[in-house]
Amino acid sequence: MNPLALAAAGPRAVATSPRVGAWWPRALRALALVAVLAAALVVLGAASASAVVDPVDPAAPVAPTAPAAPDGDPTVTIDVNGVDGGPSGSVVVLIAITLLSVAPSLLLMMTSFTKIFVVLALTRNALGLTAVPPNQVLAGLALFLSLFIMGPVLGEVNDVGVQPYLDGTMTFSEAVDAGSEPLREFMLGHTREDDLALVTRAADLPNPGSPEDVGLATLVPAFLLSELRSAFIIGFVVFVPFLIIDLVVASSLMSMGMMMLPPVMVSLPFKLLLFVLVDGWGLVVTSLVGSYG
Numbered sequence: 098m099n100p101l102a103l104a105a106a107g108p109r110a111v112a113t114s115p116r117v118g119a120w121w122p123r124a125l126r127a128l129a130l131v132a133v134l135a136a137a138l139v140v141l142g143a144a145s146a147s148a149v150v151d152p153v154d155p156a157a158p159v160a161p162t163a164p165a166a167p168d169g170d171p172t173v174t175i176d177v178n179g180v181d182g183g184p185s186g187s188v189v190v191l192i193a194i195t196l197l198s199v200a201p202s203l204l205l206m207m208t209s210f211t212k213i214f215v216v217l218a219l220t221r222n223a224l225g226l227t228a229v230p231p232n233q234v235l236a237g238l239a240l241f242l243s244l245f246i247m248g249p250v251l252g253e254v255n256d257v258g259v260q261p262y263l264d265g266t267m268t269f270s271e272a273v274d275a276g277s278e279p280l281r282e283f284m285l286g287h288t289r290e291d292d293l294a295l296v297t298r299a300a301d302l303p304n305p306g307s308p309e310d311v312g313l314a315t316l317v318p319a320f321l322l323s324e325l326r327s328a329f330i331i332g333f334v335v336f337v338p339f340l341i342i343d344l345v346v347a348s349s350l351m352s353m354g355m356m357m358l359p360p361v362m363v364s365l366p367f368k369l370l371l372f373v374l375v376d377g378w379g380l381v382v383t384s385l386v387g388s389y390g
Contacts, residue, residue, distance in 0.1 A: 189263070206317050207280055209246045212324040213385050214239040219332030220381055223339045224372060225365050242382065246389045253279040277313065284320040285311065287389065292326070293319040331384060339368050 196203075204210050217235045221227075244251075258276020261267040267275065285308050293311065296319040297304060305311045346364040350356065371377075 204240075204243070206321055207284065208243050209324070209385075209389055210239050210243040211321060212328045212388075213242050215325065215328035216331045216335070216381060216385060219328070220335050220377070223332070223336045224368050225339075225361050242385065246386060247283075250279050250283045281308075281311075281313070281316065284316050287323060287327075288316065288320045289323045289326070292322040295319070295322070327388065331381075331388075335381065338371065342367050342371065 214235060217239060218232075221230065221235070254276045257279070258267075258272045261275070262269060262272035293315065294304070296315050300315060302315065305315075343360060343364050346367065347360040350358055350360055350363065
């Protein structure tokens with residue numbers, strides 16, 4: 098049946114209609130359920146609104162307590178040893194980098210390098226050569242000769258100072274004292290007493306009563322002065338035969354009236370020939386190594 102017709106017929110017609118009678122009770126029950134839920138929501142809202150509690154003032158902050166005083170004097174300690182008593186790897190690397198940074202100074206001041214290099218340079222000048230052999234060659238030869246001469250001393254330094262420190266049986270200060278003793282003996286054996294007394298007086302220090310009383314600050318410059326003196330003496334001996342050749346050549350050119358010809362041009366081949374015939378480099382190196390015997 099048409100709904101418009103049912104509405105025009107009135108409530109009686111709607112109630113008696115078979116299709117309307119089927120869904121009308123269900124609609125009433127749904128409307129009643131919706132009304133009950135709405136009432137429950139209103140009641141809960143009113144209860145929650147009445148249950149609001151007034152805010153409470155925050156508590157005052159607690160004053161901080163003063164730190165406790167440490168037991169004894171405050172100290173800062175740094176442990177440089179590893180787990181097995183030996184030095185840690187980072188400390189060993191730091192010491193190695195420090196030694197590499199000061200290695201040129203130690204090489205010049207406390208080994209035979211300075212004396213050997215000066216003698217080789219004077220020999221080159223005595224031959225009349227200014228750039229042959231170059232300085233790099235002379236420095237390399239002096240370096241390896243110094244390592245050859247200082248080999249026993251450096252080996253003893255390694256045995257008595259470096260290895261005990263790496264093994265953890267010595268502290269760093271003890272290793273430095275023990276390792277510097279072989280170098281002290283080497284320098285004392287090749288230092289003149291006059292040079293040592295000169296440096297001692299210059300430093301306004303009392304005269305040492307024994308070799309053990311000589312400090313490294315006094316011994317190192319005295320050793321270097323003695324090395325330079327020995328190097329100049331050897332250089333003088335090397336210069337003498339070449340000076341004689343220069344004098345002979347210059348006198349011969351003057352007697353022949355060849356004054357415009359440089360004597361060096363004529364004497365250089367004779368000096369080179371003499372140096373090769375007598376094995377000059379071998380003699381110079383032998384005398385240098387033998388001076389530290």
